[in-house]
Amino acid sequence: MKNLLKKFEIEGLLAILALAFACISMWGCSSVWDETMEDVSYSKLIGYSGDSLAVWAHLKNEETCLAKPLGDDCSVRKYGTAIIVENFYTHERVWESDYLKKFDYYDIIDDSTLIAMNYSKDVYFWSIMGDYKKIKDVKWAGIEFEVGDIDGIRKWGKDSLRIAVSSETYGIFDIKSRTIVGYSDDDGYQDCSDRWEKNGVKYCINPFMEEEGEYINHNWYFDYGMILRNSQIDFIDTLWFNGDYGLSGALIPYKLNSYISLGDALIRVDYEAHSFDRSSIIKLN
Numbered sequence: 247m248k249n250l251l252k253k254f255e256i257e258g259l260l261a262i263l264a265l266a267f268a269c270i271s272m273w274g275c276s277s278v279w280d281e282t283m284e285d286v287s288y289s290k291l292i293g294y295s296g297d298s299l300a301v302w303a304h305l306k307n308e309e310t311c312l313a314k315p316l317g318d319d320c321s322v323r324k325y326g327t328a329i330i331v332e333n334f335y336t337h338e339r340v341w342e343s344d345y346l347k348k349f350d351y352y353d354i355i356d357d358s359t360l361i362a363m364n365y366s367k368d369v370y371f372w373s374i375m376g377d378y379k380k381i382k383d384v385k386w387a388g389i390e391f392e393v394g395d396i397d398g399i400r401k402w403g404k405d406s407l408r409i410a411v412s413s414e415t416y417g418i419f420d421i422k423s424r425t426i427v428g429y430s431d432d433d434g435y436q437d438c439s440d441r442w443e444k445n446g447v448k449y450c451i452n453p454f455m456e457e458e459g460e461y462i463n464h465n466w467y468f469d470y471g472m473i474l475r476n477s478q479i480d481f482i483d484t485l486w487f488n489g490d491y492g493l494s495g496a497l498i499p500y501k502l503n504s505y506i507s508l509g510d511a512l513i514r515v516d517y518e519a520h521s522f523d524r525s526s527i528i529k530l531n
Contacts, residue, residue: 293354293502389428
């Protein structure tokens with residue numbers, strides 16, 4: 247019996263020694279698995295303020311990985327998000343907020359104001375280069391949607407905002423009554439790539455493709471562009487992406503407050519002339 251116990255003890259000791267030898271062979275003589283840390287922070291463009299300021303959300307994250315026999319064990323630590331304002335011509339940083347963990351979604355609604363939300367559906371207004379304020383007791387009603395599904399928030403009247411969610415769903419935020427109501431009906435702006443209100447007039451932009459293309463060298467070539475329409479005059483302007491102004495291809499336009507984004511270019515709307523301001527085009531690359 248004693249010999250049998252000794253045999254088990256010897257076999258156990260040998261197994262431990264074998265494991266230790268394997269660890270030394272694979273990872274060196276370290277007493278713990280190798281740990282690496284990597285900065286995985288990133289920035290998201292929120293929009294533009296005025297003629298020259300870009301507003302960014304910078305998400306500060308750090309990834310830690312432990313090298314283990316069956317694969318790395320990694321986790322990401324989130325330090326929060328800071329709002330950064332910079333001059334997009336010179337890339338000079340004009341202002342930066344503290345890193346906060348309060349918010350999960352941001353958008354710019356005018357030259358001086360951001361709207362921020364979190365997954366708990368708390369709503370805040372944040373003055374650009376200033377402080378934020380929570381809107382207390384916001385009521386959510388109608389068709390339900392999650393903050394993570396929001397695709398954009400735009401001004402939609404004097405005291406209201408339109409929340410784009412999907413092709414079937416949108417919300418209207420009545421600021422005075424502090425109520426957000428979800429809808430699934432078609433309000434005439436569901437098919438727009440972006441929509442907003444300015445001076446009491448609602449605007450819509452959409453990309454389009456010339457239906458009759460040309461067949462050249464075994465390939466079809468189409469003309470692309472975008473249209474601008476408003477609630478008073480139907481189709482008010484067309485901008486072609488056929489190489490003019492350095493624009494080409496199938497671009498999806500969307501509004502970032504003071505500018506409309508066209509991939510690597512920006513353009514403004516002349517609200518007095520009810521047209522695209524072609525003289526305002528800025529190439530970013």
